[in-house]
């Protein structure tokens with residue numbers, strides 16, 4: 001499973017660094033090529049000699065080799081890695097990662113890493129529970145970093161609680177599962193609609209909504225991370241897509257989004273309609289700015305926009321899997337089921353504005369996945385983790401990766 005995979009193992013300064021030697025050995029035994037990057041504090045807990053003997057490569061720690069002045073490029077390492085695992089990650093290293101304090105090779109490598117990053121924190125129970133750590137962990141999650149939660153047990157302080165770095169065998173399981181997932185959509189085309197649509201009233205005004213595009217972009221990144229070719233049809237948002245596997249097509253209005261989505265869906269394996277599309281648009285767009293002088297009231301006549309998900313659903317071929325969203329202001333299960341049928345979808349992701357932290361603009365969401373076989377409710381999670389749950393369900397439904 002790990003043969004030929006390039007893994008950067010980042011080690012920071014905590015007692016759990018002794019377990020990193022075992023983790024390194026397990027990764028190498030499974031065929032991975034591992035490059036260790038250690039912080040200055042990490043070297044106080046485990047020697048580079050041990051790590052370089054186990055990895056078969058010189059350990060990277062300093063920006064320069066002191067006597068020759070040779071510069072070590074963190075950018076090269078970031079590009080080389082298929083995966084970066086930071087284990088143990090101390091509270092200090094996590095804080096530096098969150099705020100981009102690039103004063104050691106581990107953090108500079110993290111900041112230039114192009115692929116997935118996993119973090120296995122290790123610290124005392126009170127440090128783990130501190131609001132500052134909680135905030136930092138949530139920020140890393142929102143940045144797409146996978147957190148391998150620490151286990152409970154006896155800590156270096158002899159206190160008992162949550163904060164022990166997860167066991168190396170468990171971390172290896174997560175690494176293997178990542179590589180399994182990273183190929184699960186290889187050769188598949190996924191179309192995603194994201195963000196709001198703007199319906200012009202005149203050259204300066206539009207009808208729109210509060211969608212930021214975060215949910216749709218998180219799904220796009222998740223699909224790209226699993227090897228899919230992604231067509232991301234994006235309304236006006238200020239986000240950027242990181243993965244080179246994402247082909248972004250910017251649109252403004254529902255009619256434009258409709259035309260692009262219809263075209264892209266014709267040869268797609270999966271389509272996910274996460275955009276908040278305006279249901280109506282002004283019947284005509286004024287050529288110059290509408291003047292308010294002398295007008296106490298103004299009426300804008302609206303006409304119905306095409307239903308993108310429903311029109312794509314109508315053309316759905318056997319084997320294609322189409323997923324819609326339902327944004328409700330109450331529990332909304334009935335509406336989700338009705339959208340599933342009306343739009344000929346295979347799954348509807350129900351999210352409700354009545355749930356704190358769910359829906360528009362947040363970094364988190366709380367969803368229920370509704371299919372013809374029933375529904376599955378998930379707790380509040382980062383939008384990236386919600387995206388992973390959605391794609392797991394799509395893959396099961398489509399039978400991808402099944403023998």
Ligand code: PMT
Nearest residue numbers: 211212213214215273276277308309324325326327360361
């Ligand atoms: O972008 P964020 O700030 O991250 O917020 C995420 C979100 C709240 C926008 C997202 O999670 C979400 O719920 N998207 C769908 C919003 C919506 O328009 O829901 P709806 O119940 O009105 O529409 C049902 C489905 O039909 C959706 O898949 C929608 O994309 C689609 N639709 C609706 C109208 C239309 N004219 N064309 C469509 O394709």
